Amino acid sequence: EAQVTQNPRYLITVTGKKLTVTCSQNMNHEYMSWYRQDPGLGLRQIYYSMNVEVTDKGDVPEGYKVSRKEKRNFPLILESPSPNQTSLYFCASSPRLRGTGELFFGEGSRLTVL
């Protein structure tokens, strides 16, 4: 089954404790992206990647890092989480330059930073 898988789905952590949210897709998509969703602010793009070893900032990249060492994986790293990073996070992937450009989203990871 074609899917985007995120882990963990739920996480409660404390300020300053480094964490990584993993994202994996099995559709051989070149493009992957991370979003955060907060009440009243819609979905905002954090980082995106057009291909392996190619990443770029979205609208709200501060406090986050990403890497794209393999095509299928695009982890989101919070080096020193803060309470303002409490949010619902979504990973998405899409075939680049082909097809509809449709974004496929994961089920989300709800992060709480105390």
Place this chain on the structure above:
Amino acid sequence: DAKTTQPPSMDCAEGRAANLPCNHSTISGNEYVYWYRQIHSQGPQYIIHGLKNNETNEMASLIITEDRKSSTLILPHATLRDTAVYYCIVRLRPDYKLSFGAGTTVTVRA
């Protein structure tokens, strides 16, 4: 990407057509109109997209005005499961730097 304007909310009766408007008056000639929806806090789901012509698929129809400054997403026979937030996005393709606005919260009532 061009900015879009959608009403914050709308109600629809079950079994009736739901018409969701979107204004994108600054759209450029090579920008596409995309629609997604998000049910509760699940990951958003692609619905349909178009450039100039009207489009239809198994989920919905997309009507784009001739001047392309606005569009309407039509859910032909709304069901309770169509209750969701619907996002209208215009963007270049394959430019993938994009964000979703607040969308329209659609509530389908029995």
